[in-house]
Amino acid sequence: xxxxxxxxxxxxxSDRVYIQNRxxxxxxxxxxxxxxxxxxxxxxxxxxxCALVSNSRFDLAKSLPLVASVAHKIFLQPQCLKEDVIxxxxxxADIEYVVKISHADIEIVKVSDVVILNKSEQEWxxxxxxxxxxxxxxxxxxxxxxxxxxxxxxxxxxxxWGLCYDLNRFAGMQVYLQAIASGSSLTISExxxxxxxxxxxxxxxxxxxxxxxxxFWRKVLMTKNSNSLPLKRITLGGEIADQxxxxxxxxxxxxxxxxxxxxxTEAGVGFTVKDYKAGFPYDYIGIxxxxxxxxxxxxxLLWIKSNRGADTLLNGSLDVDIDGFINxxxxxxxxxxxxxxxxxxxxxxxxxxxxxxxxxxxSVLNSHPDVVQSKVFGxxxxxxxxxxxxxxxxxxxxxxxxEKVFKKELIMFxxxxxxxxxxxxxxxxxxxxxxxxSGKIVRK
Amino acid sequence: xxxxxxxxxxEALEQTGKTEQYENIDDNAILLETGLDSLGFAILVAFLExxxxxxxxxxxxxxxxxxxxxxxxxxxxxFND
Numbered sequence: 001x002x003x004x005x006x007x008x009x010x011x012x013x014s015d016r017v018y019i020q021n022r023x024x025x026x027x028x029x030x031x032x033x034x035x036x037x038x039x040x041x042x043x044x045x046x047x048x049x050c051a052l053v054s055n056s057r058f059d060l061a062k063s064l065p066l067v068a069s070v071a072h073k074i075f076l077q078p079q080c081l082k083e084d085v086i087x088x089x090x091x092x093a094d095i096e097y098v099v100k101i102s103h104a105d106i107e108i109v110k111v112s113d114v115v116i117l118n119k120s121e122q123e124w125x126x127x128x129x130x131x132x133x134x135x136x137x138x139x140x141x142x143x144x145x146x147x148x149x150x151x152x153x154x155x156x157x158x159x160x161w162g163l164c165y166d167l168n169r170f171a172g173m174q175v176y177l178q179a180i181a182s183g184s185s186l187t188i189s190e191x192x193x194x195x196x197x198x199x200x201x202x203x204x205x206x207x208x209x210x211x212x213x214x215x216f217w218r219k220v221l222m223t224k225n226s227n228s229l230p231l232k233r234i235t236l237g238g239e240i241a242d243q244x245x246x247x248x249x250x251x252x253x254x255x256x257x258x259x260x261x262x263x264x265t266e267a268g269v270g271f272t273v274k275d276y277k278a279g280f281p282y283d284y285i286g287i288x289x290x291x292x293x294x295x296x297x298x299x300x301l302l303w304i305k306s307n308r309g310a311d312t313l314l315n316g317s318l319d320v321d322i323d324g325f326i327n328x329x330x331x332x333x334x335x336x337x338x339x340x341x342x343x344x345x346x347x348x349x350x351x352x353x354x355x356x357x358x359x360x361x362x363s364v365l366n367s368h369p370d371v372v373q374s375k376v377f378g379x380x381x382x383x384x385x386x387x388x389x390x391x392x393x394x395x396x397x398x399x400x401x402x403e404k405v406f407k408k409e410l411i412m413f414x415x416x417x418x419x420x421x422x423x424x425x426x427x428x429x430x431x432x433x434x435x436x437x438s439g440k441i442v443r444k
Numbered sequence: 445x446x447x448x449x450x451x452x453x454x455e456a457l458e459q460t461g462k463t464e465q466y467e468n469i470d471d472n473a474i475l476l477e478t479g480l481d482s483l484g485f486a487i488l489v490a491f492l493e494x495x496x497x498x499x500x501x502x503x504x505x506x507x508x509x510x511x512x513x514x515x516x517x518x519x520x521x522x523f524n525d
Contacts, residue, residue, distance in 0.1 A: 425487045
């Protein structure tokens, strides 16, 4: 049986930093001693199915190796799950113990007695965010989660990853596993922290690899001190990486490689795009040069077949066809040998029978030089059913009468790019557009 | 109310790329002949909702589709009381 922590950590120099934040630094040596101590103190957890909960990313990273080195199944339980969903997940996953971490305290609660047959491979369970319905509970073998991670411990010494996703989400887990698989350091921010402070901490700790959503990156570009981040590698994922955000990052961080990545909790890591262009080459479709995944487009929707996806879906269902392709729910458009992401199938707005995809309008708005971020949504209308509405974060501070002028300008700008029913009917200026624990724009 | 509706009417015309602008609209003017198309009409209703916090069409028990400008104004006056 492969144990990630005991096996991987053995080859990493013990004085290397494992995780750090403003207040604490923990080395790989220190975490290894903690693992040994935890095993001795909590023999009841050996081979058991455990849920791990913490409201701090740092505390979670500190305790995950301890619990994962003893447990059979480990469920990285997000904070925001509803009571009935938690109950259902516990029962589906045969959870026996809940390990709650808050600061230095570890509280272990037994929730059920399950006699299980210990299978050889450890399972890691993650929950999807459930933005479009009930969250799904997905199980992975650690080998599947780590199929795309690089495992060069010598090179890993040069990398310091910043974590700005929740660790109990697929995107956060990918960053975490990439960091530890090569013995790199992980600098951890917390979700409630001010972005200026996060950028300052990441600069101070020398974070040179950072993976975040386009929404997050747009905000980073707005911070005063983002220029000082010593970035070598920038990854975008979770939302559509449009050309505007790719260009801005390339201009802003001249020494960094800018990569966008396509992944989902259900299908795992799909592919990466490294040519600084939005979308991906058409030759990725079909039996392509991509290893271990296959893509196809059916009725403008992207379908993916992957051998590094979830190993079992314990709760919820997927749209899978007879050939084993999963419907990603992402609408795509092919233009000149390139496939572009247009938006989510589930988020379309119906304006008098015409389909409008919010992300398409956002991409146009975001390409305006004075727009930092935008969110497009449908609002009920008695005449056409729905109308397109937009919220805008602008770099400019605007007085009321200036807002009116800028609104008009934005509408004219959209009109030059979009047919009339797609142009936002109402525009509102806001200070902030909320993102969820996976860094994506919250869409209700 | 009439003044506000007229102002928003002109804004909706402008936003939908129509060249017409009105200083006054006769009560008997047929809405569909004013230059405002259904998108413009939808935008007008949304503008008025923003301004008055009122969407009379959602409050109606029986939907009424106004055909003249006068009827349209009348609906708003009635529900704004």
